[in-house]
Amino acid sequence: MTTLTNESLCALAMSEGRNWMPFTANRLVNGRGDHRVVASAKGPYYTMADGKTVFDTLSGLWCTPLGHGNPRIADALRQQAETLDFAPGFQMTHAPAVTLAARIAKMAPEGLEHVFFANSGSEAVDTALKIAIGFHKLKGEGGRFRLIGRERGYHGVGFGGMSVGGIVPNRKMFATVMVPGVDHIRHPYDHAHVAFSKGQPEWGAHLADHLERLVALHDASTIAAVIVEPVQGSTGVLVPPVGYLQKLREICTKHGILLIFDEVITGFGRMGENFASQRFGVTPDMITFAKAVTNGIIPMGGVIVTSEIYKTFMNGPDAAIEFAHGYTYSGHPMAAAVAHTVLDIMEEKGTNAAVRALEPILEEEVHALQDLKSVKDLRNIGLTAAIELNPLSDKSALRSVQLFERGLEEGVLLRVTGDTISFGPPFISTPDQIRGMTAQVRKVIISCEKDF
Numbered sequence: 001m002t003t004l005t006n007e008s009l010c011a012l013a014m015s016e017g018r019n020w021m022p023f024t025a026n027r028l029v030n031g032r033g034d035h036r037v038v039a040s041a042k043g044p045y046y047t048m049a050d051g052k053t054v055f056d057t058l059s060g061l062w063c064t065p066l067g068h069g070n071p072r073i074a075d076a077l078r079q080q081a082e083t084l085d086f087a088p089g090f091q092m093t094h095a096p097a098v099t100l101a102a103r104i105a106k107m108a109p110e111g112l113e114h115v116f117f118a119n120s121g122s123e124a125v126d127t128a129l130k131i132a133i134g135f136h137k138l139k140g141e142g143g144r145f146r147l148i149g150r151e152r153g154y155h156g157v158g159f160g161g162m163s164v165g166g167i168v169p170n171r172k173m174f175a176t177v178m179v180p181g182v183d184h185i186r187h188p189y190d191h192a193h194v195a196f197s198k199g200q201p202e203w204g205a206h207l208a209d210h211l212e213r214l215v216a217l218h219d220a221s222t223i224a225a226v227i228v229e230p231v232q233g234s235t236g237v238l239v240p241p242v243g244y245l246q247k248l249r250e251i252c253t254k255h256g257i258l259l260i261f262d263e264v265i266t267g268f269g270r271m272g273e274n275f276a277s278q279r280f281g282v283t284p285d286m287i288t289f290a291k292a293v294t295n296g297i298i299p300m301g302g303v304i305v306t307s308e309i310y311k312t313f314m315n316g317p318d319a320a321i322e323f324a325h326g327y328t329y330s331g332h333p334m335a336a337a338v339a340h341t342v343l344d345i346m347e348e349k350g351t352n353a354a355v356r357a358l359e360p361i362l363e364e365e366v367h368a369l370q371d372l373k374s375v376k377d378l379r380n381i382g383l384t385a386a387i388e389l390n391p392l393s394d395k396s397a398l399r400s401v402q403l404f405e406r407g408l409e410e411g412v413l414l415r416v417t418g419d420t421i422s423f424g425p426p427f428i429s430t431p432d433q434i435r436g437m438t439a440q441v442r443k444v445i446i447s448c449e450k451d452f
């Protein structure tokens, strides 16, 4: 273990690029040494290898809302490892997975009653897309093969999720191998109409009608499912206009198309309800989840489906496998045990209510940055927010590196993508920590304004 954490070995391995890092400018990070290495974490703070402590403004990657280093979760892991560390999930199961599925179904909107486990958001999304295709085939509508995503959507990096995703740089290298038959509706963001909205913009419900145009173009009989994030997270917190998700629901229902809400970010409290679906009062046919369900401590994802979908699959000879799909680690007992503890803690702490109490504070704090000259837009909903800066054509990438690095110096770990800084602080944050975060961010932006 000593050798694994030895600092000089770490530096050597970095300089050689041994760890090819995901979604990373590897050469840049490897050249930064200690500056970009995290050593430990406690509560809403990380400690970097150079000793600096930084506030976790995005709850990891939207996944650690209870903060870090919770001893109860560590205990749950140890106890489960001592009781049942692994069991095959094919043709058998175990109590942690079965009871967790029942618990998650109970937390979900009415009608969503069965859970299929995966290990990540990407796997959850690909599972949901395959369920949609299988569902229609089993109902004798095998012609429904099209999947509709949305511009600027992020649904992970599997072939399915990548294809329905709409973040252009993620697609470019793989444009030739996208899943066939996929199309995208337009995203619901229009700066001219919704800039500086607090919560849901009033303008824009009509943009959901774009789905009708795709239905007309392709014919409903060829479309299996529409997948959207209720709030588009990775592209920089795009909040659905009032009535927009309701319209998508109506159009899908009218044409027999399944509606999938990708709640990998919004699930388990980020919107002040168990699921964003409950916050917005719109029930999809499937919900994908991951991240917060285990507080990011051990990978887990899944899909919650309606009983109609589940029953459609539960057909044919009793001994036949109904859905030829699954992962070695689906419903992993360690992940399920952690998820139970995480949900216990969320219930006891009342994190949904905590998010609702913090939401107006985050809103006020973020919108107070409107006076900064480089700010183009500010938006927020639940315990999420985004600051969009004026684009700098050829210098945006350089500025985003500088924002990140100045953030570390100032004491905040920032998630900067292009011209946008996104926020999803831990649910356990105090109002003062939220205020401290935005004060630090103000300093970082002002400092970068001097250079760009």
Ligand SMILES: Cc1ncc(COP(=O)(O)O)c(C=O)c1O
Residues within 6 Å of the ligand: 119, 120, 121, 122, 123, 125, 154, 155, 156, 157, 229, 233, 234, 262, 263, 264, 265, 290, 291
């Ligand atoms: C909405 C959404 N779907 C899917 C994913 C992919 O999840 P993972 O990285 O766990 O595969 C993400 C990740 O951020 C996400 O935000």
